[in-house]
Amino acid sequence: MAELFARERFERVIHLGAQAGVRYSIDNPHAYADANLVGHLNVLEGCRQNGVGHLLYASSSSVYGLNRKTPFATSDSIDHPVSLYAATKKANELMSHSYAHLYDLPTTGLRFFTVYGPWGRPDMALFKFTQAILEGRPIDVYNHGDMQRDFTYIDDIAEAVVRLTEVIPARNPDWTVETGTPAESSAPYRVYNIGNSQPVQLTEFIHQLEQALGVTAQMNLLPMQPGDVLETSADTSALEAAIGFKPRTDLQLGLKQFVAWYRGYYI
Numbered sequence: 023m024a025e026l027f028a029r030e031r032f033e034r035v036i037h038l039g040a041q042a043g044v045r046y047s048i049d050n051p052h053a054y055a056d057a058n059l060v061g062h063l064n065v066l067e068g069c070r071q072n073g074v075g076h077l078l079y080a081s082s083s084s085v086y087g088l089n090r091k092t093p094f095a096t097s098d099s100i101d102h103p104v105s106l107y108a109a110t111k112k113a114n115e116l117m118s119h120s121y122a123h124l125y126d127l128p129t130t131g132l133r134f135f136t137v138y139g140p141w142g143r144p145d146m147a148l149f150k151f152t153q154a155i156l157e158g159r160p161i162d163v164y165n166h167g168d169m170q171r172d173f174t175y176i177d178d179i180a181e182a183v184v185r186l187t188e189v190i191p192a193r194n195p196d197w198t199v200e201t202g203t204p205a206e207s208s209a210p211y212r213v214y215n216i217g218n219s220q221p222v223q224l225t226e227f228i229h230q231l232e233q234a235l236g237v238t239a240q241m242n243l244l245p246m247q248p249g250d251v252l253e254t255s256a257d258t259s260a261l262e263a264a265i266g267f268k269p270r271t272d273l274q275l276g277l278k279q280f281v282a283w284y285r286g287y288y289i
Contacts, residue, residue, distance in 0.1 A: 024067070027072045033076075034076050035074050035076070037078065037079040040110075041057035044105045045249060048249060058107075062114045063117065070125045076128045076187060077128065077129045078129075078186060079114060080132055081131040083172070083254045092221075092253060092255040095259075096205030123207070123208075128191045128210040129191065130191060131213040132186070132213075132216055134216055135174045135216065136171045137175075138175065139177065141283075142280075154239075159240070163224065163241045165246040166244075168225075168252075169251075171253075172218050172221045172255050173227065174269050175269065183216075195208060205260065212264075214264065215257060217254070217256025217269060218270065218271070219255065219269070228241070
């Protein structure tokens with residue numbers, strides 16, 4: 023990593039690599055320490071040692087943990103994560119702040135909300151549901167489907183990230199812990215939500231996926247899983263103010279485009 027940074031002398035770094043997923047963090051916590059803590063530190067050090075002008079990195083809506091006020095806002099406290107994965111993502115934000123403060127490294131954290139679409143992770147619900155439904159197998163539906171997620175299409179995520187690369191945080195000498203939002207700082211540090219701001223019930227998500235596939239799902243209704251949260255919903259007002267854009271792809275359209283890609287790639 024050090025050699026890569028020294029050789030390429032990056033102007034901007036977009037760091038999206040991580041060990042992701044809430045449930046796997048229960049089974050293999052050390053993988054999260056290695057990838058998300060040590061890995062993120064390696065990126066921070068590469069940026070510091072080589073004068074990178076702006077680091078953008080993936081955080082997660084999971085950091086909101088036990089928060090019940092919705093939509094989740096970057097001005098909210100995130101002191102009560104309910105999974106190790108979420109705790110490592112909060113740690114990434116704290117580590118980034120310390121490097122912004124100590125070394126004047128501009129950092130921007132991106133709290134993604136349930137990203138879906140082509141080329142997504144096969145361990146996420148959309149991939150597992152699609153594969154099982156097409157193969158005639160039942161799908162596991164946790165908390166009997168009584169959960170809401172703020173599904174955000176990948177193209178909207180990419181658009182927001184690219185626009186934010188040139189929105190470089192600056193020091194704000196007037197900011198204080200007591201009066202300012204935790205999403206900003208006297209250091210060159212910012213955090214944004216990137217979500218669709220339209221939470222959808224899990225059962226409705228499955229219904230729309232059925233329509234896109236033209237196949238009815240067999241559902242295996244199960245209780246709530248450790249580490250899960252009941253609802254995610256993004257307040258993206260700060261994002262829209264910063265870049266004049268917010269995710270807006272309709273779930274029905276996004277699922278239709280995903281299914282078209284899935285059939286073309288796997289079938």
